[in-house]
Amino acid sequence: MQPSARNPERTERYIALIMVLGIAGCIGFGWAYWVNAEPWILGATLGAGALLLGFGVTAWGKYLMPRGPFVEERHDLRGTDVERERFAAAVVQRGGGILGRRPVLAGIAGFGMAAFGVVLAFPLIRSLGPLPKKTLTETDWKYGTYLVDSTGRPIHVDDLAVGGIVTVFPKGYQDTEKGQAVDQSVLIRLSTTPVITQPGREKWGPAGYVAYSKLCTHLGCPVGLYEQQLEQLVCPCHQSMFNVNNGAVPNFGPAPRPLPQLPLFVDGRGYVRARSGFNQPVGPGYWERS
Numbered sequence: 001m002q003p004s005a006r007n008p009e010r011t012e013r014y015i016a017l018i019m020v021l022g023i024a025g026c027i028g029f030g031w032a033y034w035v036n037a038e039p040w041i042l043g044a045t046l047g048a049g050a051l052l053l054g055f056g057v058t059a060w061g062k063y064l065m066p067r068g069p070f071v072e073e074r075h076d077l078r079g080t081d082v083e084r085e086r087f088a089a090a091v092v093q094r095g096g097g098i099l100g101r102r103p104v105l106a107g108i109a110g111f112g113m114a115a116f117g118v119v120l121a122f123p124l125i126r127s128l129g130p131l132p133k134k135t136l137t138e139t140d141w142k143y144g145t146y147l148v149d150s151t152g153r154p155i156h157v158d159d160l161a162v163g164g165i166v167t168v169f170p171k172g173y174q175d176t177e178k179g180q181a182v183d184q185s186v187l188i189r190l191s192t193t194p195v196i197t198q199p200g201r202e203k204w205g206p207a208g209y210v211a212y213s214k215l216c217t218h219l220g221c222p223v224g225l226y227e228q229q230l231e232q233l234v235c236p237c238h239q240s241m242f243n244v245n246n247g248a249v250p251n252f253g254p255a256p257r258p259l260p261q262l263p264l265f266v267d268g269r270g271y272v273r274a275r276s277g278f279n280q281p282v283g284p285g286y287w288e289r290s
Helices: 008-034 039-064 081-093 103-127
Strands: 165-170 185-189 209-213 225-227 232-234 241-243 249-252 264-266 272-274
Touching (some): 008 039, 039 103, 209 264
Antiparallel strands (some): 225 232
């Protein structure tokens, strides 16, 4: 059985060149994605790589494999012992006959498929973003951090009347990677005297102020609705309700845990500041906690 091409050696060189260009296109796509190149560059490199590799493999099968059609009469599919020995000798002793005549193309094709698979993993890996590190358990709140509004203005003890609410962030939140995502909190003034939401939190609510994480412990939606008469924070996504007077314990809806509370103090100039970070990780729990 002979290949279809009239000059197999020259055809093999052409196909090898096409496959090498296809590999170059795949590697080019990986580089373009990594440096965030223009969309047309991404499309051109990926398209060229896939097209040239596919064309090379197709041409290999069309021009370098034996001609057909091949017809075999129906009979016992198992060969005789003599036939099996002859086949084994043809494959093993003489380099595999037609099966082993194209080691260069086989190597290039294998390398090309591997390169194509590797660069296709780039979008998945890079698009996942940076590693979370400790961002799932820690925020930028720490002792002495000023509470500021969305414009960056520090909150003074006289800014809110009783029943007032404002979304606050740690001072300098614009310069952090986490930014508003895990740091955002709600500051509510419940009275003009210190508020104790739970035992052990005697100094957490100065001048009637309490602060809770704005991330719902159900699915992380922003808990920004406040029912002043009932003193309940409400999640707009699934209607979980949190009692701000007793540590934001949920009393309605699917939220499984209280909103983490941020301990506060008022400094000598009357600005509201954090006494420490939150008393527990914010947002939905990804582990079992009591």
